[in-house]
Amino acid sequence: MNKKKTFIVIALAVVVLVVLGVVAFGNKVAKAPENSAATSSVSSNTVTQSTTTAASAPESYSNGSFSFSHPASWSIVSARPLLMTNFNGQYKAGGVIPANGIQLAVATTTAYGSVQDIIATELMSATHLTTSTVTVDNVSCAKEAYQVNYAPGAIAQNISVYCSRGTALWKIYFSYPANDPAEAVDVSDFNGVLGSMKLSG
DSSP states (O other): OHHHHHHHHHHHHHHHHHHHHHHHHHHHSOOOOOOHHHHHHOTTOEEEOOSSOOTTOOEEEEOSSEEEEEOTTOEEEETTTEEEESSTTOOBGGGBOOTTOOEEEEEEEEOOSOHHHHHHHHTTTOEEEEEEEEEETTEEEEEEEEEEEEETTEEEEEEEEEEEETTEEEEEEEEEETTOTTHHHHHHHHHHHHHHOEEOO
16 A cells, blocks of 8 residues: 555656646747737738848748748838838838838739839839839849939938739839938848749739
């Protein structure tokens, strides 16, 4: 009888130690901080982080219509249509992009008319407009560089890329403050996005 009680006590002690060990191990696992706004709006999209430990390593964004790589410092502000910034969406008064800030927006739609007509309508208020072409995922796309005055003294430099395949139209918008000291880096990052972008659908 004593041996049986001793065995039960030892068995209970082992179970308690195992449970405590599991709890202690679980508490050591780091959890990523949650962003409730981003979490609620990104439910239908996939954001895959690079496994490398370098802080500047690119990350990947993907949804059913397109995918691309982007700097790790960019974060999603809105999922549909996609809006990303490198300043956590903390705009200045009047929705002005802060110094050294960038904004990337990507929208997909069906083109019911000519792409040139869509561009002309969207860029009616643009100034210093220059037109060129760029290839994105083997698709020749119209590229428009221009400026827009969003508020007194707040001029944004913009690049808009329009890619059409069949009736599908991808509109890629990139903005940063005009004459920003970080312009060369901004444009390089955007070119990297275009170079890595895959169009689907």
